[in-house]
Amino acid sequence: MIVVRILDEGQFALPDAARDEVVARDTKLLTALESGDEAAFRGELDALLSFVRASGTEVALDVITPSEFILPNAEWTTAAIHQLLAEHDG
């Protein structure tokens, strides 16, 4: 089972079979972010959000578990995401 958190929304549990696709989409998302192409990034993010919501089930509120992947929701600006990632590097 893969646990993915959508920030501001909650956690989703996806089957292990979805791992390859999640990782591939995640890599594309980062590439789009780093290319600075806002439209491409939005496209990838929306697609990934839909994929996670569609192929996962929501983790119950009384379950406490860390997530393997953390995904900003559609409201996050690229600037805010860059800032979040920079907190780790810094």
Place this chain on the structure above:
Amino acid sequence: MGLMQRASLVVKAKASKALDKAEDPRETLDYSYERQMELLQQVRRGVADVATSKKRVELQQAQLEQSIQKLEGQARDAMAANREDLARTALERKKAAQSQLQSLDEQKTQLGAEQDKLILAEQRLTAKVEAFRTQKETIKAQYTAAEAEAKIGEAVSGISEEMGDIGMSMQRAQDKVQTMQARAGAIDELLDSGALADISAPGHDSIDQELERISASSQVDAELAALKKELGTGSASAGEIPAGGEGAA
């Protein structure tokens, strides 16, 4: 590594930094629980703050709507009294008030959305904190310090991630509310300055007084005319009195 994996590392690093302090892993549970309760308090305050800001916007809307109505009436009265200059001033202020009212509508919608989000965050955190409290007691009661460590790790990193997420949402909500409070302050100043107020507001040309004067004198004119009619032309009053007399008879 993708974006989501990096983001999860950031959140985990933040969480472990915040919890490094405890020596006994079981103390970590209590320490984390305290932080959770603090965050819950903050989120609840956040919900109250957004509600207060929304209330303020609603009050301003009511004030502006009142101004707009009054200004419209004043413009109409001024035109009826042939005072186009005053009517123009009233309409200009009405337009300014209307554009402020529109921006307040947008603010209210945004504040409402923030309010909904924070309420959901509060519900989510409340449920998680309660689940954590139960797990905390179970771990403390059933496991030795060494055994507890792994279980604590999972529970604490899970809840820390939740807290990180909610903390960030709250920060964004607070930033938005602050921006809107600044705008609300600017509108209060505009309202206080009288720029959006009706023209009879203190410190301005009193259109109301002028209109009252005009209306008073036209009332006097009308009464004078009625008196003239009554006294001057006997046939009119003679015609009216018998009409009433017939009805009584």
